[in-house]
Structures are given as structure tokens and as C-alpha cells.
Amino acid sequence: MADSMCGPSNSAKNLLAHIDRDRAHHQDRLVNAPQAGPGIAFRSQTPLANGAEMAFGGFQQGGAPMDAAFGSGLDMNTITGARAYGHPVPGIPTTTMGHGGPGAPAARLASPATGGASHQEWVHQFSGMQIGGGTAGPSAAMPTQMHQPAMAMMNPAMNMQQPSFGMGMYGGGAPAVFGFQNPGMNTAAQQQPQAAVAQESAIDVEAFNRAFGEYDDANFETELADWTEKQKVANTEFAEAQDQWMAEHGPRAEPTAEVKPPSADEMEVIDANLEKLAQEQDKRRSDDELARAAVDIVNSVADNTSEKFKNSRFFELMRRIGNREVVVEGDGFVNAATGETVSTSHDDDGHPDSGIGSDSVTPEKGAEGQRA
Amino acid sequence: MASMLEFRTPGYNPYAVKYSPYYDSRLAVAASANYGIVGNGRLFVLGLGPAGIQLERGFDTNDALYDLAWSEINENQLVVACGDGSLKLFDLATGDFPVMNFSEHKREAFSVCWNPIAKDSFISSSWDGTIKIWSPSRPTSLKTLPVGNCTYSACFSPSNPSIISCVSSDSHIRIFDLRSPVSAKYHLTTVIPAHAPPQGGGGGQPLPLLSTGQTFAGAVPSEILTHDWNKYRETILATGGVDRLIRTFDLRNPAGGPASVLPGHEYAVRRLAWSPHASDVLASASYDMTVRVWSDGSSSPQPQPQPNTIPVGTQLGVMNRHSEFATGVDWCLFGTGGWLASAGWDQRVLVWDAHTLLRGGG
Numbered sequence: 001m002a003d004s005m006c007g008p009s010n011s012a013k014n015l016l017a018h019i020d021r022d023r024a025h026h027q028d029r030l031v032n033a034p035q036a037g038p039g040i041a042f043r044s045q046t047p048l049a050n051g052a053e054m055a056f057g058g059f060q061q062g063g064a065p066m067d068a069a070f071g072s073g074l075d076m077n078t079i080t081g082a083r084a085y086g087h088p089v090p091g092i093p094t095t096t097m098g099h100g101g102p103g104a105p106a107a108r109l110a111s112p113a114t115g116g117a118s119h120q121e122w123v124h125q126f127s128g129m130q131i132g133g134g135t136a137g138p139s140a141a142m143p144t145q146m147h148q149p150a151m152a153m154m155n156p157a158m159n160m161q162q163p164s165f166g167m168g169m170y171g172g173g174a175p176a177v178f179g180f181q182n183p184g185m186n187t188a189a190q191q192q193p194q195a196a197v198a199q200e201s202a203i204d205v206e207a208f209n210r211a212f213g214e215y216d217d218a219n220f221e222t223e224l225a226d227w228t229e230k231q232k233v234a235n236t237e238f239a240e241a242q243d244q245w246m247a248e249h250g251p252r253a254e255p256t257a258e259v260k261p262p263s264a265d266e267m268e269v270i271d272a273n274l275e276k277l278a279q280e281q282d283k284r285r286s287d288d289e290l291a292r293a294a295v296d297i298v299n300s301v302a303d304n305t306s307e308k309f310k311n312s313r314f315f316e317l318m319r320r321i322g323n324r325e326v327v328v329e330g331d332g333f334v335n336a337a338t339g340e341t342v343s344t345s346h347d348d349d350g351h352p353d354s355g356i357g358s359d360s361v362t363p364e365k366g367a368e369g370q371r372a
Numbered sequence: 373m374a375s376m377l378e379f380r381t382p383g384y385n386p387y388a389v390k391y392s393p394y395y396d397s398r399l400a401v402a403a404s405a406n407y408g409i410v411g412n413g414r415l416f417v418l419g420l421g422p423a424g425i426q427l428e429r430g431f432d433t434n435d436a437l438y439d440l441a442w443s444e445i446n447e448n449q450l451v452v453a454c455g456d457g458s459l460k461l462f463d464l465a466t467g468d469f470p471v472m473n474f475s476e477h478k479r480e481a482f483s484v485c486w487n488p489i490a491k492d493s494f495i496s497s498s499w500d501g502t503i504k505i506w507s508p509s510r511p512t513s514l515k516t517l518p519v520g521n522c523t524y525s526a527c528f529s530p531s532n533p534s535i536i537s538c539v540s541s542d543s544h545i546r547i548f549d550l551r552s553p554v555s556a557k558y559h560l561t562t563v564i565p566a567h568a569p570p571q572g573g574g575g576g577q578p579l580p581l582l583s584t585g586q587t588f589a590g591a592v593p594s595e596i597l598t599h600d601w602n603k604y605r606e607t608i609l610a611t612g613g614v615d616r617l618i619r620t621f622d623l624r625n626p627a628g629g630p631a632s633v634l635p636g637h638e639y640a641v642r643r644l645a646w647s648p649h650a651s652d653v654l655a656s657a658s659y660d661m662t663v664r665v666w667s668d669g670s671s672s673p674q675p676q677p678q679p680n681t682i683p684v685g686t687q688l689g690v691m692n693r694h695s696e697f698a699t700g701v702d703w704c705l706f707g708t709g710g711w712l713a714s715a716g717w718d719q720r721v722l723v724w725d726a727h728t729l730l731r732g733g734g
Contacts, residue, residue, distance in 0.1 A: 290409070304638075308661050308695055309661075312661075312695070313696065313718075314407060314696050314717055317407075328409070328410050331410060331411040331412065332405070332406060332410065333410070343383075344385070344405070344406050345383045346380075346382070346695075346718050346719040346720070
């Protein structure tokens with residue numbers, strides 16, 4: 001009955017945490033930061049995101065074909081991406097791939113809060129920029145009014161690509177996450193400021209706001225230019241490193257050693273090792289589950305101050321299991337440090353058995369009740 | 373309190389205690405090592421005598437024991453529900469091993485109940501989401517009823533051998549009638565959402581009130597862990613579970629919501645038993661380490677029922693002697709009435725007279 005949606009291995013949980021973080025507009029400067037080459041102004045740096053806004057505007061206004069594609073695409077992301085990888089991994093920068101495709105579906109989900117009247121302005125900027133700037137890419141070439149259905153149709157295909165690009169896992173979260181995450185922004189240089197922001201906002205949102213409140217525009221532009229430069233270098237380095245890796249490990253790489261199938265004897269050893277590994281993993285998993293359950297159980301009565309619960313040997317055992325002092329070994333519990341068997345016998349308990357002292361008669365009808 | 377007899381089950385934490393339907397001096401306890409988390413189980417058969425409670429027989433099992441039921445057709449036999457999903461029939465007159473082993477459930481078998489009328493069959497419920505009907509003489513089940521949720525408790529109706537009830541983790545009571553045709557619903561005739569407030573009156577109806585004036589807080593689904601049929605009023609049953617409330621229902625009015633609510637337990641209710649001697653009295657054992665005795669209020673003259681109001685029963689007394697979770701409680705069928713056996717994870721079985729709890733003594 002394990003529910004993978006509830007487990008800690010799912011990236012959706014991590015992504016959900018992001019939703020609670022600061023999503024004020026000044027962060028958009030960072031997360032929607034430029035990623036393409038020079039000569040393109042800051043605001044037009046994220047053409048696909050703009051397209052997404054427009055598309056989302058259309059979606060809000062009831063663009064049916066897009067609606068359908070949107071739904072299936074999102075599902076596909078969630079299933080193939082989130083489950084396969086567990087954690088968000090850096091995607092390949094879209095600029096190095098030569099087209100904007102993989103970024104599009106994710107970016108389409110960005111900035112859901114915008115739309116309406118203001119997005120029209122963006123549409124014009126966007127379409128002008130696309131033609132003037134000559135940015136390659138299937139969606140960019142579309143006329144504005146064609147954009148929505150075209151993207152809708154392209155969407156499933158793009159989603160199919162996503163897992164292989166490592167982009168799919170962003171689908172695990174709510175749309176709001178995407179605005180924050182900036183799908184294209186995955187190089188180390190880009191992630192640095194974002195990480196800093198995240199940390200800061202987690203520690204002290206007020207300090208964060210103060211800092212960015214003092215941040216005037218001029219200051220921002222110069223730093224932005226500086227940062228863009230650094231990012232370019234980082235992108236290049238990443239692409240080089242990637243090329244190098246592909247040359248060494250890719251499908252066309254020279255095999256470094258002759259690979260032979262293992263012999264029967266070797267297979268036996270391998271099988272035995274795998275079996276052992278699987279058992280150890282099972283054991284660890286069940287130990288973890290038990291410890292987690294024990295902690296939950298202890299926490300569930302944390303507010304109970306009664307003597308009985310304080311002195312309960314069961315809860316004492318749960319506390320020790322939760323602290324990993326006691327683990328399951330064979331058919332019983334043992335002390336994790338000493339290996340001694342932990343007795344769960346209540347033989348030495350003193351049970352006072354005199355009088356009716358602890359029993360009680362309910363004084364009046366339903367007196368204790370209704371807390372449940 | 374005049375007297376309270378005690379028996380210890382050292383090393384084993386009881387999950388259930390049941391009086392024999394044949395002898396007033398015999399009871400059995402299903403217990404598990406290490407609180408049922410890991411390890412084996414042990415079935416204790418106890419006798420009450422002048423010297424207190426004595427162990428008559430003990431049966432060891434390889435897995436935890438979660439429930440037991442005395443045979444209604446053979447005074448020496450009883451069946452237990454095991455953590456490995458099997459059911460084992462033990463005979464006091466034979467050796468240490470079960471005389472029958474019924475192994476079909478794929479997960480923990482959590483309850484067993486013998487048919488009190490037909491006496492030739494018993495049922496089991498399991499976390500695998502099924503109820504199975506068995507004959508004690510056949511190793512394979514006679515029938516499987518799908519529930520689809522962790523089914524914590526299944527019972528035969530005490531007045532009709534063809535009616536089976538169960539409660540499960542989805543907050544629903546299900547009634548199966550074996551006389552109905554096996555349609556797509558597998559004899560399922562009634563489904564009652566235990567958390568649902570009374571129906572009728574339309575959409576914008578406010579939450580129902582309890583007769584004490586408070587708002588009914590039990591309108592949220594929660595796991596039901598136990599239930600029992602009233603022994604006198606054949607359409608009444610009571611449920612208890614994670615939301616700490618005991619509710620009674622009248623099956624003649626499945627959409628009518630609870631016929632009464634008994635609030636008071638501080639944690640989940642683990643076991644319920646209607647009195648075999650009084651139509652309005654029931655006992656409950658809870659994770660709050662108490663056993664409580666209640667009246668659902670049906671014996672006293674009913675005031676004019678108020679619309680959208682659920683009657684609240686009366687708590688007659690609290691037995692507070694267990695020092696760990698109270699997991700089992702059962703009424704003795706014989707004598708003057710009022711004798712109870714309770715068992716808890718403090719590894720103790722206590723036999724006591726409920727009259728000592730009641731107002732004004734017994």
C-alpha cells in the first residue's frame with residue numbers, strides 16, 4: 001500500500017517546499033534572468049516564458065486545444081520525470097541544444113499570475129523580438145495568433161523529449177514553482193544567486209526584502225551585465241565539459257576495455273551479492289519505516305501529560321526505536337549499541353491493586369466528551 | 373471494588389480476550405510478542421477458579437496473534453487470526469499444534485468471528501481487503517467477500533446467520549447478506565458512511581448538534597477499528613475507531629446517521645462489546661488505556677427527537693487499571709451479568725465486575 005506520492009523520494013515534496021518561499025517580483029529578475037547571447041535586452045530574454053504567459057492567458061480565457069495538451073503534458077511530466085529521477089537534476093541549458101523546444105512546456109507554466117490585459121503588451125514585444133532577433137526555434141517562428149494552438153500541438157512531442165533532457169522533474173510541482181525555478185537556468189553560475197536567495201528567504205524574509213529594496217535599478221543593470229558575462233563563461237564551460245564527457249562516455253566513445261559477459265561462476269557471486277544487497281536494503285527500509293512510525297507514534301501523544309503515558313513502556317520503546325537506540329534483529333528488539341536483547345516484558349511492573357482509586361464513575365451525562 | 377482478578381502474560385502483549393460461550397470460568401487471550409511488531413504469538417487459555425486465574429493451556433505460533441474466536445460448535449476449539457494472514461484452529465483436547473490451518477489471506481488477518489446461529493462457519497477479515505467465510509472442517513474458504521480496504525473487524529449478526537457486517541479503514545460499515553444473489557456486489561446490501569451526519573433536509577443543512585448542545589465533530593472520515601452487534605436489538609450495531617467516538621447505528625435507517633454518539637475516550641477505540649445482559653450497555657477498550665462502560669440511552673425514556681440532533685449516550689464508568697493500551701474487552705455470558713474481562717499491552721488480563729464502576733455500586 002506504499003504510496004510513492006507520500007514518500008520522501010519524490011521530488012514533488014521538495015518542489016512543494018519552494019512554493020512557500022518568497023515569490024515577490026524582485027525575484028523574477030533573478031529567475032527570469034538572461035540565458036541567451038548578447039544583444040538581447042533583459043526583458044526579451046525569455047521569449048519562451050513570454051510565449052508561455054501569452055499561452056497561459058489564452059488558457060485562462062478558455063483555449064480548449066491547449067487545455068487538453070496542457071493536461072496530458074503535465075501528467076506525463078509528473079509520472080515519467082518525477083518518478084524516474086527522484087530529485088531535480090540540472091537540465092542541459094537550452095541554448096546549447098540549439099533550439100528552445102525542451103524549455104517550452106516547462107516555461108509555459110511560468111508566471112501563472114500574469115495574463116489578462118498586460119500580457120498583450122508582452123505578446124507584441126515577444127513577436128517583434130522573435131522575428132528581429134532571429135532566434136531559432138519552432139515556436140518562435142510562429143505568428144502570434146498562431147502561437148497557442150501550435151504550441152498546444154507541439155506540446156506532447158516536447159514532453160516526450162523531456163525526460164531524456166532531465167527536464168521532466170520540474171513537472172512534479174505546481175505551476176508556481178516553475179516561475180521560481182526557471183527551467184533554463186541550470187548552470188552552476190546561475191544557480192548560485194538562486195540558492196543564496198532561497199537560503200536567505202528561508203532564514204529571514206525581512207532581511208531579504210530590505211536588501212532588495214535598496215537595490216536600485218542602475219546597480220541592478222550593471223550587476224546584471226556582469227552576471228550575464230559570467231554566465232556566458234559558465235555556459236561555455238559547461239558545454240565543453242559536456243562535450244568532453246560525451247566523447248568519453250557517449251554512444252560513440254571508444255570502449256576502454258573489452259567487455260565480456262560474466263561467466264557462470266562470476267554470475268553466482270554477482271547474484272549472491274545482489275541478493276545480499278537487496279536484503280540489506282529491505283532491512284534498512286523496514287528499519288527506517290519502523291523508526292519513522294515510532295517517532296510519529298511518540299509525537300502523536302506528545303501533549304499527553306498523564307502519568308500512565310509518561311511511564312508507558314511501550315512509548316519508552318517507541319522513543320528508543322525512534323532514536324535508533326533499539327533495532328529489530330531477528331524475532332526481537334536489540335540494543336543497537338550493545339547488541340543486547342531488549343526485553344518487552346512487563347513482569348517487573350508494579351501494579352497497585354488496592355481500592356477503586358483510579359477508577360471513576362462519570363459524574364454526569366457526557367461529561368468528558370466531545371473533544372474528539 | 374470487591375475484587376479484580378489478574379493474570380499476567382509475560383513477554384506477550386494481548387490483542388484480544390474472549391469468554392468461552394460454554395463455560396463461565398474459561399477465557400482465552402490472543403497475544404503477541406513485542407507488541408505485535410516483530411516475533412511470535414501465543415494463545416492463552418485461562419480458567420477461573422478459587423485460586424484466581426490459572427493457565428489451562430498455551431499454544432505458541434510463529435507469528436503475532438491479533439484476534440480469536442471460540443468455536444460455537446465444539447467447546448474445546450477456538451480459532452486465531454495471525455499476522456502472517458493464516459487462521460489456526462486449536463483444540464484444547466489435542467496437542468500443541470493447530471488441528472487446522474487456513475492460509476489464504478495475503479496480509480495480516482485482523483479479526484475472526486464464529487457464526488453464533490448456524491455454528492458451522494466462521495469469518496475472518498484481513499488487511500488484504502477481504503472477508504473470507506470458512507468451515508472449520510475445510511481447509512479452503514467457502515467464499516470471499518471483497519471490501520477493498522484494511523478491514524479491521526468483521527462480525528456475524530447474532531440474530532441472522534446470513535448477515536455479515538464489517539468495518540474498515542475507509543470509515544464505512546458494510547453489510548453483506550448471503551441470501552442475496554451474488555451479483556456484481558458480492559452480497560453487499562448496505563454501505564453506511566459512519567462519519568456522515570443524518571441525511572435529509574437538503575444541502576445547506578448546518579452540522580448536526582449533539583443532544584448536549586455541542587456541534588457534532590465526527591463528520592470527518594476516519595478509520596473504524598471495531599464494531600459489534602447489539603444482542604437484543606437486532607438492527608443496532610456500534611462502531612469505534614480512530615476518531616475516539618463510539619457511534620451506534622440502526623440498519624433500518626442507513627442514511628439516518630448515528631443513532632447515538634458516545635464521546636469520552638481520549639484516543640482511538642480499539643474494541644467494543646455489547647452487554648449480553650442489557651440492551652443498552654456496552655464496554656469499550658481504548659488506546660487511552662482505559663476500559664469504559666456505557667449506556668447508549670436507549671433504555672431510558674427518549675425525549676422528543678430534535679431535528680438534526682444526535683443523542684449522546686451516558687458513560688457509566690471508567691476502568692483505569694491498565695497501564696498500557698487496552699486492546700481487548702469481553703462480557704461473561706453467564707451469571708448475574710456485568711462481569712468483564714479486559715486485556716492490555718501491560719501484559720495483564722483483568723477480570724472484574726462492571727457493577728463496581730456503576731453509580732451507587734452494584
